[in-house]
Amino acid sequence: MDWGALHTILGGVNKHSTSIGKIWLTVLFIFRIMILVVAAERVWGDEQDDFICNTLQPGCKNVCYDHFFPISHIRLWALQLIFVSTPALLVAMHVAYRRHEKKRQFRKGDQKCEFKDIEEIRKQRFRIEGSLWWTYTSSIFFRLVFEAIFMYAFYFMYNGFQMPRLMKCNAWPCPNTVDCFVSRPTEKTVFTIFMIAVSSICILLNVAELCYLLTKFFLRRSKKAGNPKHHPNHENKEETKQNEMNELISDSCQNTVIGFSN
Amino acid sequence: MSWGFLRDLLSGVNKYSTGIGRIWVAVVFILRLLVYIVAAENIWKYEHDEFECNIKQPGCENVCFDHFFPISHIRLWALQLIMVSTPSLLVIFHVAYRENREKHRNQKLYKSPGERDGGLLCTYLISLILKTVFEIVFLFLFYKLYNGFEVPRLVKCDIRPCPNTVDCYISKPTEKMIFLYFLVAASCLCIALNLSEFSYLIFKYSTKWYLKRYIKKRQ
Numbered sequence: 001m002d003w004g005a006l007h008t009i010l011g012g013v014n015k016h017s018t019s020i021g022k023i024w025l026t027v028l029f030i031f032r033i034m035i036l037v038v039a040a041e042r043v044w045g046d047e048q049d050d051f052i053c054n055t056l057q058p059g060c061k062n063v064c065y066d067h068f069f070p071i072s073h074i075r076l077w078a079l080q081l082i083f084v085s086t087p088a089l090l091v092a093m094h095v096a097y098r099r100h101e102k103k104r105q106f107r108k109g110d111q112k113c114e115f116k117d118i119e120e121i122r123k124q125r126f127r128i129e130g131s132l133w134w135t136y137t138s139s140i141f142f143r144l145v146f147e148a149i150f151m152y153a154f155y156f157m158y159n160g161f162q163m164p165r166l167m168k169c170n171a172w173p174c175p176n177t178v179d180c181f182v183s184r185p186t187e188k189t190v191f192t193i194f195m196i197a198v199s200s201i202c203i204l205l206n207v208a209e210l211c212y213l214l215t216k217f218f219l220r221r222s223k224k225a226g227n228p229k230h231h232p233n234h235e236n237k238e239e240t241k242q243n244e245m246n247e248l249i250s251d252s253c254q255n256t257v258i259g260f261s262n
Numbered sequence: 263m264s265w266g267f268l269r270d271l272l273s274g275v276n277k278y279s280t281g282i283g284r285i286w287v288a289v290v291f292i293l294r295l296l297v298y299i300v301a302a303e304n305i306w307k308y309e310h311d312e313f314e315c316n317i318k319q320p321g322c323e324n325v326c327f328d329h330f331f332p333i334s335h336i337r338l339w340a341l342q343l344i345m346v347s348t349p350s351l352l353v354i355f356h357v358a359y360r361e362n363r364e365k366h367r368n369q370k371l372y373k374s375p376g377e378r379d380g381g382l383l384c385t386y387l388i389s390l391i392l393k394t395v396f397e398i399v400f401l402f403l404f405y406k407l408y409n410g411f412e413v414p415r416l417v418k419c420d421i422r423p424c425p426n427t428v429d430c431y432i433s434k435p436t437e438k439m440i441f442l443y444f445l446v447a448a449s450c451l452c453i454a455l456n457l458s459e460f461s462y463l464i465f466k467y468s469t470k471w472y473l474k475r476y477i478k479k480r481q
Contacts, residue, residue, distance in 0.1 A: 062314055
């Protein structure tokens with residue numbers, strides 16, 4: 001049970017996302033989770049052991065470390081990734097609920113139900129419209145809010161994104177103002193800036209997806225208002241084809257991710 | 263044998279749960295189990311090595327650590343996760359028992375073995391009550407053992423062989439406190455979900471029962 005389990009859970013949501021949503025998911029797994037696991041955790045691995053203060057006073061190092069790092073960068077990123085991934089579950093739950101309703105209709109022998117068997121219902125890809133549109137848009141909104149909150153928390157807690165080499169500490173029981181040295185400050189700064197940059201890219205992707213969904217919504221509304229007779233079958237086929245292409249692209253990306261994590 | 267087993271167990275339960283039950287499973291997986299494994303475990307990893315006392319007397323640090331942490335936060339957290347997930351086994355056992363019965367007698371005894379009616383409903387309600395009780399017991403244990411959910415920076419210790427009252431410093435107290443509060447918030451959320459699921463089921467089945475009775479009376 002680890003990040004791989006999150007990947008399995010979110011992989012199911014991928015089917016019902018827009019193309020930008022699929023790109024976002026790929027960026028999340030490759031540039032954030034994978035980098036966190038294979039690189040960043042090693043850099044921060046010895047953070048307390050190699051945090052050295054120029055004093056022999058027992059307890060001074062512990063207290064100074066706690067003062068300057070109330071919560072470690074690594075843990076903050078892990079929490080950020082978990083919180084940012086969870087809104088996608090709203091979409092997964094909504095889709096599961098719709099599937100459940102369709103299965104119930106099918107079992108009752110409802111003639112309105114157009115599926116031939118349960119397998120078709122399981123494999124069906126839902127279009128992002130109606131109540132699913134609202135769920136999907138709210139999930140993107142929450143993602144944006146969580147990203148922004150965590151980035152601000154980071155900036156606020158560490159006074160910017162740079163890791164200093166030297167910190168001066170005079171918390172009790174340190175006898176006077178003591179010099180404390182952080183381990184690997186430059187490497188930590190590099191990774192911090194990298195993670196911030198990727199967070200910003202994810203924020204931009206989310207904003208773009210939100211604009212795309214809103215534009216689609218208003219266009220559809222104006223089409224309905226202007227042209228009441230439209231051809232749902234034709235639109236369905238085009239969307240399904242686009243969805244299939246996107247699925248192929250994202251599946252090949254995800255296979256690469258699985259290969260790396262194994 | 264590790265947390266993957268718990269994940270498989272909970273996925274099995276998901277099939278027989280209500281909507282709220284599925285939200286509970288998602289909360290336990292993501293906000294509790296995943297956070298425990300990817301973040302919390304590493305904070306408490308070297309807690310004993312990094313626990314430092316202002317004394318050179320051998321044995322003093324060991325004795326003081328043992329006094330202030332009879333059972334580590336992280337182990338209590340793991341025990342809580344395991345205990346809170348196990349009542350769901352009752353439901354799985356009951357469904358397996360029903361399926362076994364049908365197989366032995368070679369006849370259809372139930373509409374569907376996973377259908378939540380009669381005995382299975384009672385089992386489900388009991389599992390909800392047990393889950394809530396375990397959550398509350400562990401939260402109470404946390405509160406009692408550690409005098410609240412705060413982790414102090416400094417603790418004073420004067421147990422033999424420490425020669426006098428000695429200052430001992432806990433490592434990463436603020437980070438530990440943040441994650442403890444997170445644990446408490448997630449537990450309270452799970453308690454709320456369990457209670458609302460319990461009320462929903464009681465309400466749903468009692469209205470069904472009253473309607474049936476009403477229809478019978480009219481007939």
